[in-house]
Each structure stands twice: as C-alpha cells, then as structure tokens.
Amino acid sequence: MSKQLALVIDLNVCVGCHACVTSCKEWNTSGEAGFLSDDNPYGRDPTGTFFNRVQTFEVGEFPNTQTVHFPKSCLHCEDPPCVPVCPTGASYKRAEDGIVLVDYDKCIGCKYCAWACPYGAREIDEHQKVMKKCTLCVDRIYDESLPPAERKPACVMACPTSARLFGDVHDPESVVSQAIRDSGGYALMPEWGTHPANHYLPRRKTEITLHRDELERVDNPLKIDGLLPKPDVRAPSLDDSTSW
Amino acid sequence: MRPAFSVIFLTTLIGAGQGLFVALYSAEFGAWLGVWAMPSEQYFSLGCVLVLALLGAGLLASFFHLGRPERAWRSAAMWRSSWLSREVIVLPVFMAAAAAFGLAHHLRGAGDLTLTLGGAGVALALLLFVCTGMIYACLPFLQEWHTPLTVINYLLLGCASGFLLGTTWAAAQAPALLVTAAAWTAGVTLAALVMRGAALARNARLRPKSTVQTAIGVKHPRIAQKAQGFMGGSFNTRDFFHGKSHAWLRLVKWGFLLLVFPLPLALLAAGSALASWPVLAAAFLLQYLGLLAERWFFFVQARHPQNLYYQAIS
Numbered sequence: 001m002s003k004q005l006a007l008v009i010d011l012n013v014c015v016g017c018h019a020c021v022t023s024c025k026e027w028n029t030s031g032e033a034g035f036l037s038d039d040n041p042y043g044r045d046p047t048g049t050f051f052n053r054v055q056t057f058e059v060g061e062f063p064n065t066q067t068v069h070f071p072k073s074c075l076h077c078e079d080p081p082c083v084p085v086c087p088t089g090a091s092y093k094r095a096e097d098g099i100v101l102v103d104y105d106k107c108i109g110c111k112y113c114a115w116a117c118p119y120g121a122r123e124i125d126e127h128q129k130v131m132k133k134c135t136l137c138v139d140r141i142y143d144e145s146l147p148p149a150e151r152k153p154a155c156v157m158a159c160p161t162s163a164r165l166f167g168d169v170h171d172p173e174s175v176v177s178q179a180i181r182d183s184g185g186y187a188l189m190p191e192w193g194t195h196p197a198n199h200y201l202p203r204r205k206t207e208i209t210l211h212r213d214e215l216e217r218v219d220n221p222l223k224i225d226g227l228l229p230k231p232d233v234r235a236p237s238l239d240d241s242t243s244w
Numbered sequence: 245m246r247p248a249f250s251v252i253f254l255t256t257l258i259g260a261g262q263g264l265f266v267a268l269y270s271a272e273f274g275a276w277l278g279v280w281a282m283p284s285e286q287y288f289s290l291g292c293v294l295v296l297a298l299l300g301a302g303l304l305a306s307f308f309h310l311g312r313p314e315r316a317w318r319s320a321a322m323w324r325s326s327w328l329s330r331e332v333i334v335l336p337v338f339m340a341a342a343a344a345f346g347l348a349h350h351l352r353g354a355g356d357l358t359l360t361l362g363g364a365g366v367a368l369a370l371l372l373f374v375c376t377g378m379i380y381a382c383l384p385f386l387q388e389w390h391t392p393l394t395v396i397n398y399l400l401l402g403c404a405s406g407f408l409l410g411t412t413w414a415a416a417q418a419p420a421l422l423v424t425a426a427a428w429t430a431g432v433t434l435a436a437l438v439m440r441g442a443a444l445a446r447n448a449r450l451r452p453k454s455t456v457q458t459a460i461g462v463k464h465p466r467i468a469q470k471a472q473g474f475m476g477g478s479f480n481t482r483d484f485f486h487g488k489s490h491a492w493l494r495l496v497k498w499g500f501l502l503l504v505f506p507l508p509l510a511l512l513a514a515g516s517a518l519a520s521w522p523v524l525a526a527a528f529l530l531q532y533l534g535l536l537a538e539r540w541f542f543f544v545q546a547r548h549p550q551n552l553y554y555q556a557i558s
Contacts, residue, residue: 046474056470057462057468057470085327087321087326087332088321090318107311111311118454118548119549119550189385192385200461202461
C-alpha cells in the first residue's frame with residue numbers, strides 16, 4: 001500500500017499554546033511558495049491566511065467541565081472532496097505520499113474547493129488570490145540538508161508537549177499508527193466518508209496507582225537511601241514519660 | 245454560505261438565455277410539426293442575438309468570481325471529475341450552437357439545417373442546466389443543495405425566465421404565437437413553483453448530519469466553543485456566514501416567491517390578453533429581480549459544516 005503521511009494530534013496533551021500556529025506561519029510565509037498574506041497585523045482587525053488554528057472548546061457544564069484545545073489544519077483526507085471539484089487540476093493529492101496540495105500557479109481562485117471542504121481547512125490568500133492550505137511542510141520533510149530528526153512539519157517541531165505526531169498512517173508500525181491503535185485515535189466528521197488521514201487522540205482520565213514499593217523504594221537503586229529512622233524498643237516513648 | 249453575487253448573476257443570466265433558446269426552438273419545432281405557423285426569420289435570428297447577449301453577460305459576471313481571471317482558460321482541464329469544468333466547456337459550446345442556429349436562420353431560413361442545429365443547441369442548453377445545478381448538488385455535506393431538486397430547479401426556473409422572455413419576444417415579433425407561448429410559459433412557471441416549493445419544504449425539515457460533537461470528536465452533549473483561535477476575521481468567518489437575521493431571510497423568501505411566481509403570472513395574463521410586449525417585458529424584469537433574490541436565498545440557506553468550528557470568537 002502507498003504511503004499516507006499524516007499528523008496525529010493528542011488532545012490529552014495539547015495545552016493550547018499556539019506554538020504550532022506561529023511556527024507554521026513562520027515556516028510557510030518564508031518559503032519558496034511566497035508569503036502568506038496578512039492585513040492589519042498590528043491594527044484593529046488583524047486578518048491573514050493561516051494553515052493551522054488552535055481552537056478551544058468547553059465540554060460539560062460548570063463546574064464539571066473540561067477544556068479541550070483543538071488544533072485544526074488540513075486533514076489530508078484519503079478521499080479528499082476538494083480535489084475532484086477543482087476545475088483546473090490545481091488541487092491534487094500526491095500519489096507518492098498522500099499529501100493534498102494546491103499548485104498556486106494553476107489555481108484560478110474560484111473557491112469551489114473551499115466550499116467542498118467540510119472542515120474549512122482551506123483559506124484564500126487575499127493578495128495572491130489563490131487558495132492555500134497546509135502542505136504538511138512538504139518543503140521541509142524531504143529536505144536532506146536538514147538533520148533527519150528535523151525532517152518533520154514545523155508544527156510538530158514546535159509543539160512543547162509533543163502533542164503532535166507525524167508519520168505514515170499506512171505503515172502499521174509507524175509511531176502514528178501505533179498511537180491511533182493504542183490510544184483510540186479517531187477521525188473528524190466520519191459521516192461524510194472523506195477518510196481523513198489526520199487523526200486525533202481523545203482526552204483520557206489520568207489516574208496514578210501507587211504501589212508500596214514505590215513509596216518505600218525497596219529496590220533502592222543508587223544504594224544511598226537510608227532506612228527510615230526507627231526508635232529503639234527500649235527508648236522512652238511518650239507514654240513512658242508521662243504515666244509515672 | 246455568503247452569497248457570491250457574480251455567481252448569482254451568472255446562473256440567472258445564463259438560465260434565462262438557455263430558457264429563451266429552448267423557447268425559440270420550441271416555436272420552430274411546433275411550426276415544423278404544423279401545429280402553428282412558422283414565425284419570421286427575425287424572430288429566430290434576433291432572438292439568438294438576445295440569447296447570446298444573456299449568456300455573454302453571464303459569462304462576464306462569472307469572471308468577477310475568480311481571483312485570477314487571466315487563468316480562466318485552465319478551468320476546462322478537469323472535465324472528467326469537476327462539474328464546474330464541465331460547465332466551463334458546455335457554456336461556450338452552447339453559445340456556438342446558438343450562434344450557428346441564429347446565423348443559419350439569418351442566411352438560409354428555417355429548414356433541416358436549423359432544425360438540426362437547434363436540436364443540438366437544446367440538448368446543450370439542457371446539459372448546461374445539469375452542469376450548473378450539479379456544481380451545487382454534488383456536494384454532499386451542503387445538505388440543502390445535495391438533492392436532485394437543485395438541478396430540477398435550475399432547469400425549471402431558467403426555462404420559466406427564458407420562456408417569459410420568449411413570450412415577450414413573440415408579442416413583439418410573432419403575434420400569432422403569443423397565446424401558445426404564454427400558455428407554455430405559465431405551465432413551466434407553475435411547474436417551477438411546485439418544485440421550488442418542494443425544495444423549500446425539504447430544506448425546512450432538514451437536520452444537519454454534522455454537529456459540534458462530530459466536528460471535534462467529543463461525544464458529550466454539551467460542548468461550547470470558547471475560542472476560534474483568532475480575534476479578527478478570516479476567510480472562514482467571511483465567506484461562509486451570511487450575517488443576516490432570520491427575519492430578513494423570511495422576507496427574502498416570501499419576496500422571491502411573490503416576484504418569481506404570482507406577480508409575473510398576473511402580468512403574463514394581462515400582457516398576453518392586451519398583446520402588449522412592454523407589459524410582458526415588465527413581467528420578465530420583475531421575475532428576474534425575483535430570481536436574483538431566489539438565488540441569493542439559495543446560497544444563504546446552505547449551512548456549511550465548517551461553520552461549526554467558528555461559533556465563538558473568544
């Protein structure tokens with residue numbers, strides 16, 4: 001089976017810091033494909049083109065609520081509805097790695113692909129007048145001038161809590177496939193049959209189980225733990241000193 | 245969805261042009277069958293000029309929808325998968341057929357050639373209706389559009405508009421045809437009323453398949469968005485929200501129902517009884533205004549699932 005690169009985002013770990021958003025913007029506005037337009041960046045109504053957004057949802061009713069930070073970018077669907085509708089062929093899915101891309105030189109800016117994406121993953125560039133979207137940092141992940149550990153999307157590199165995993169979801173042994181398998185990874189809006197490649201890992205209950213040996217450190221790994229102070233059996237106790 | 249005015253003008257103008265062409269050809273076909281007398285050659289040739297003017301205006305409007313109109317030629321490439329691409333191909337081919345039909349009438353008069361060319365033109369006009377309608381009907385998660393009624397209504401409303409213009413044209417150029425044309429126009433308009441009503445009734449009962457639960461994959465019944473990730477607007481907050489009140493939507497709905505169906509029908513009856521083309525022209529213009537409102541409402545009514553991600557700024 002062919003490769004399908006994707007992100008797996010762990011909602012249990014995401015703290016909503018927006019580092020992935022700024023890192024994505026920084027990388028993708030500086031590349032060969034040109035800038036990502038901004039308007040009024042320091043003004044009253046700043047607006048601009050982004051590939052990635054972090055949103056926040058409150059689940060439940062006060063006081064029993066949970067805050068879910070939810071990063072959202074193109075899901076690189078296995079059956080992307082945005083691709084067949086494109087009249088020019090500017091929107092396409094790469095056969096070799098499954099990344100959904102826009103050829104900015106072919107795009108006519110008709111926005112039909114944005115209408116055809118149920119996730120709102122595409123944003124038009126208001127100045128270049130072409131549709132833009134997450135490229136999974138295609139200009140980074142194959143760059144052999146980077147050390148292998150850095151051949152990852154900018155958002156993955158930036159995440160301080162490692163909430164974002166990157167890999168091939170068609171390879172059952174990849175870190176992303178294992179995470180999906182072991183931690184209940186799911187896809188967004190499965191009702192439309194788009195089969196998103198990106199998956200999300202759900203919030204989990206965090207429980208700590210303490211065992212006796214963990215408290216007493218019987219294995220005493222560095223041999224420096226002393227025994228807990230225990231008084232001699234003949235030593236006076238409080239009872240001895242008060243009940244004469 | 246936020247209505248795109250270029251697309252509203254495109255679809256209503258080419259719809260009227262296609263409908264007018266079907267009306268012109270019906271006049272020739274009926275005359276060929278011997279049901280009524282053959283109208284003058286001018287009725288056809290100048291009628292085709294009118295058809296081409298409407299289609300040309302629609303085509304011009306469509307360019308305003310594009311961010312990069314200079315690359316519009318590229319949009320014919322993906323006809324195997326994209327209804328938009330198919331529309332881009334069928335529209336000029338239909339225009340060529342209409343031009344050939346009008347020219348054949350002008351140069352050689354009605355005959356086998358015009359009958360064949362016109363037949364091909366009608367087939368292309370119908371195909372163009374299907375292409376235009378399917379652009380919207382093929383998107384499954386825009387549930388308000390994802391129905392055969394979308395294609396049927398593009399066809400019937402375009403034909404109603406074009407037949408009304410054909411009747412006006414008949415009042416000016418082929419008075420013998422007027423009563424028949426008026427009857428056909430009334431029939432098509434009533435059929436359009438039934439199907440548009442059916443679409444409104446269907447959409448009023450529609451339940452969205454996507455919810456905020458499926459959007460973020462959390463099953464809890466109570467989920468409230470607290471932040472969308474940015475304070476100012478974005479493409480997602482601008483192009484998918486119409487920002488109009490419910491009352492305004494109701495007003496537009498009843499407005500277009502009134503302007504597209506009963507008012508033009510009343511003027512059609514009056515205009516054909518008086519054999520007055522200005523009255524019929526007024527009926528066409530009034531209905532065209534109504535069709536603009538109808539198309540506006542068609543866009544506004546569609547609820548895009550991406551809006552689930554943009555329910556609260558912060």
